[in-house]
Amino acid sequence: xxxxxxxxxxxxxxxxxxxxxxxxxxxxxxxxxxxxxxxxxxxxxxxxxxxxxxxxxxxxxxxxxxxxxxxxxxxxxxxxxxxxxxxxxxxxxxxxxxxxxxxxxxxxxxxxxxxxxxxxxxxxxxxxxxxxxxxxxxxxxxxxxxxxxxxxxxxxxxxxxxxxxxxxxxxxxxxxxxxxxxxxxxxxxxxxxxxxxxxxxxxxxxxxxxxxxxxxxxxxxxxxxxxxxxxxxxxxxxxxxxxxxxx
Numbered sequence: 001x002x003x004x005x006x007x008x009x010x011x012x013x014x015x016x017x018x019x020x021x022x023x024x025x026x027x028x029x030x031x032x033x034x035x036x037x038x039x040x041x042x043x044x045x046x047x048x049x050x051x052x053x054x055x056x057x058x059x060x061x062x063x064x065x066x067x068x069x070x071x072x073x074x075x076x077x078x079x080x081x082x083x084x085x086x087x088x089x090x091x092x093x094x095x096x097x098x099x100x101x102x103x104x105x106x107x108x109x110x111x112x113x114x115x116x117x118x119x120x121x122x123x124x125x126x127x128x129x130x131x132x133x134x135x136x137x138x139x140x141x142x143x144x145x146x147x148x149x150x151x152x153x154x155x156x157x158x159x160x161x162x163x164x165x166x167x168x169x170x171x172x173x174x175x176x177x178x179x180x181x182x183x184x185x186x187x188x189x190x191x192x193x194x195x196x197x198x199x200x201x202x203x204x205x206x207x208x209x210x211x212x213x214x215x216x217x218x219x220x221x222x223x224x225x226x227x228x229x230x231x232x233x234x235x236x237x238x239x240x241x242x243x244x245x246x247x
Contacts, residue, residue: 003030004119007048009041009067010056010080015101019054019080022108029112038062039151042070050075051119057081062144069182070146076118078111139192143171145178152178160209160227162187164202174227197244199223199237207244
């Protein structure tokens, strides 16, 4: 049997060196590469198709969690980070383990054993949809979207509305449109509820972008947005808007 392919994604060189040092004693794991940020890490994942990733969470350019959102079927993950407040979310994501820096060899060996067990099993994909506001500690201030080899980082303040598109969500800004492979439910959870309202099962709108709202049907309304778009507002969505705006 060939060795399991491992990559390390961490912006701290000493942290990467520790993992490489501990891995040397394991012939059944082969280091296939390392990256110091999420952008390079994504390219490395696509090129190497690893079995296991040692992943930091707080990194420049892309966080570890944002990186995972861009991977269709993440491999087994061991989070390696100094931020213990993320531990619960990490395990909700079905990560193999969560190594809190600094850790010793014994703790590393324990995590690697758990990862090996997961790799050898047929397990469900990492549940990246679980990345809700509890992980963020505050609403998301940006969304990350992959378009082929290009990665766009969209400040949430620039979002006009979001529309459901089958398995994707279409994010509309004044600069253009972006497709993100994520559910409306997830986006509704991570966006600031004081700024964004799901006005319909297929639409999320930034409230500040609404110009006016007119009666549209027996139980629905039509929101006229400042950019000229029109969005149907369901009865439930209209109730949410009234509560938020104090009508």
